[in-house]
Amino acid sequence: MNIQDMKKQFVKDLGQTGSQKDLEVLRVKYLGKKSEIYSSLRSLGQLDHEERKVMGAALNQLRGEIEAGLKSQEYELAQKEQTVLDFSEPGKKFEIGHKHPITQVYEELFEIAKTLGFSIADGPEVESDWYNFEALNMPKDHPARDTQDSFYIDESTVLRTQTSPVQIRYMEKHKPPIRIVVPGRTYRRDNDMTHTPMFHQLEGLLVDDRVTLADLKGVLTVFAKGIFGQDRKVRFRPHHFPFTEPSIEADVSCGLCGGKGCRSCKYSGWLEILGAGMVHPNVLKNVGLDFKKYQGFAFGMGVDRITMLKFDIDDTRMFFDNDLRFLEQF
Ligand code: PHE
Secondary structure, rough: OOOOHHHHHHHHHHHOOHHHHHHHHHHHHHHHHHOOOHHHHHHHHHHHHHHHHHHHHHHHHHHHHHHHHHHHHHHHHHHHHOOOOOOOOOOOOOOOOOHHHHHHHHHHHHHHHHHHHOEEEOOOOOEEHHHHHHOOOOOOOHHHHHHHOEEEEEEEEOOOOOOOOHHHHHHOOOOEEEEEEEEEEEEEEOOOOOOOOEEEEEEEEEEEEOOOOOOHHHHHHHHHHHHOOOOOOOOEEEEEEEEEEEEEEEEEEEOOOOOOOOOOOOOOEEEEEEEEEEEHHHHHHHOOOOOOEEEEEEEEEEEHHHHHHHHHOHHHHHHHHOHHHOOOOO
């Protein structure tokens, strides 16, 4: 067969292919070891120099055209396969994500804060010893530092152990009246069922010239009932923090037993939810505020802990395992 005929035959054959399999058959027929092109190429050596040059070029061109033809037909067929729609096939379900339970609780807390007129502030997670401890009335040898075992970056730099340093940073820049909540990550060297090395807090700070402990109790009650439900009871106990005086802790009545006592509340009927108090005069002094004129209150809650209590989760580490079987429940 001469080259022109071969080309015509190929184009005809190609037009009749309907599948990838047909194409493979053509490939073997035209380019395989038993094909005419292959044997012609092999016998080029028997021709004289001029003939060989002309024939070789023509055969190679034909081979190139056949390869290109096969390729474009392969593409055409693949396109066709894809556009065959089966309307009876069930639709594909899209997986839609949702907010992490801790984010959900944060947003609820922000909502409550907003109704009380608080705005949101933030500060750095890598913090100086001054802001994290000293300015908060926790000098170097203060025993309370031991209860907040820290990750030190260097001698005077820590991963903040609490969001309280933002109290200082904010009061340095803003004059009273001050009314802020501060969400953020905090870090302590702890790791067990109820503690992870990284956890979340929400700090609150209010400073003005007529602030009392009664105001604090009112605000905390609104937060506690807003998060856990209006039917829950709230109580306050005296406590100690270096940066507040007096200091208190707030408990909410256990939702599982209604306050009668069960395993969840360690048979006390109450669940501890946060620490708080009236801003210590030394703290006001450290930011240059006249502590005779201004008072304030501050509070700090563990958002992971509150989320655990709210959803009755017993292992805080689950929040960070990224196991969808867990996260999808909230
Ligand atoms: N920073 C304290 C803690 O992490 C909580 C707290 C904040 C207490 C503000 C009193 C006032 O334990």
